[in-house]
Amino acid sequence: MKVYFDVCCLCRPFDDQESHRIRIETEAIIAILSQCMVDWVFVSSEVIEYEIAQMADKERKKSVENILQYSKDRIPINTHIIARARYIHDLGIDTFDALHIASAESCGAIFLTTDDMLVRGIKKHKDILSTIVNNPVQWLMEVESNGNKNTQ
Numbered sequence: 001m002k003v004y005f006d007v008c009c010l011c012r013p014f015d016d017q018e019s020h021r022i023r024i025e026t027e028a029i030i031a032i033l034s035q036c037m038v039d040w041v042f043v044s045s046e047v048i049e050y051e052i053a054q055m056a057d058k059e060r061k062k063s064v065e066n067i068l069q070y071s072k073d074r075i076p077i078n079t080h081i082i083a084r085a086r087y088i089h090d091l092g093i094d095t096f097d098a099l100h101i102a103s104a105e106s107c108g109a110i111f112l113t114t115d116d117m118l119v120r121g122i123k124k125h126k127d128i129l130s131t132i133v134n135n136p137v138q139w140l141m142e143v144e145s146n147g148n149k150n151t152q
Contacts, residue, residue, distance in 0.1 A: 002041045002073070002109035003032055006100050007051045009112050009136055010064045025114050028136040032112070033070065044071035045103040051096060075103040091125050093118070105131040112136045 013026045036042035048068070055061040075081070081102045088098035097118050104111035110132045113119060122133045132139070 001039075002043050002107055003036060004043045004045070004075075004100070004104035004107075004109035004111050005029065005032075005048075005136070006097070006111070006113040006115070006118075007048060007064070008114045010048070010052070010067050011060065012114055013067075014060050014063050024137055025135070028140045029112075032136055032140055033067070036070065036072070041073055041109075042071045043073045043075060043104070043107055043109045044068050045075040045100070046077045047075075047096065047099045047103050073107060075107055077103075078106075081106055088125075088129075091122075091128075093121060101129065101131065101133065105129065110134070110139065112139060 009025075009029050012022065012029050015022050015026070017023050017026060032040070033042060052061060052064050052068070055064070077099070081099065084102035084105060085095070085098040088101050089095055093101070097113075097115070100113075101111055101122065108131070112134060114135060116135070119133060119135055122129065126133070134142075
């Protein structure tokens, strides 16, 4: 199983952990990353690297970059991904989100995000996507209840 986290997910462990939701999402992300060390594949991309490079907080940026060292696959931007991202963007999805989803689709990865609006927005169009888009907590709970099978 391949897993693609958006930058919000990669930043979550470095967010203020006072909020119950943030703590739970952090725990889920760490659990998924841990599983990627065993038998899942953590996928990164050129889009993720670009977005991280734009971070103003140097300490946070370095912390998130350190997570990327554990990725086992990196998706470069290509014309197919750009064309697919344009199509996804035309559905009303933000440009970077569309690029992330197209990158995840290109390698058959699950796309995880903590952005509720994105999850709700893309669920309306899930029939035209070849990837699963979900919150890491929800997805991990579904995977665990289904015995580590891909799940929407």
